[in-house]
Amino acid sequence: MQQTLPQATLDPRTGCLMDKSAPQNDPEPGGSRRGALAGLVIVVVLLVVGLWLAHELRSASKIQDCVMSGRSNCEPIDVPAR
Numbered sequence: 001m002q003q004t005l006p007q008a009t010l011d012p013r014t015g016c017l018m019d020k021s022a023p024q025n026d027p028e029p030g031g032s033r034r035g036a037l038a039g040l041v042i043v044v045v046l047l048v049v050g051l052w053l054a055h056e057l058r059s060a061s062k063i064q065d066c067v068m069s070g071r072s073n074c075e076p077i078d079v080p081a082r
Contacts, residue, residue, distance in 0.1 A: 063075055
């Protein structure tokens with residue numbers, strides 16, 4: 001009894017042997033756009049939060065430096081107009 005082997009071809013993109021009898025599971029073109037877009041949104045959000053945090057820390061540092069130098073009028077006080 002002779003056993004038959006499945007036909008295989010070389011995939012030009014990956015250089016791997018592919019079984020011709022196996023169904024192709026190639027994702028649709030553009031299917032990875034959703035993941036790339038989600039990654040881009042996460043990076044932009046992290047960048048904005050980082051810039052906001054740096055601004056707040058710089059502001060707090062300026063006030064702290066003023067107070068540590070012995071001044072008493074470091075933060076302007078808003079007085080409502082009458």
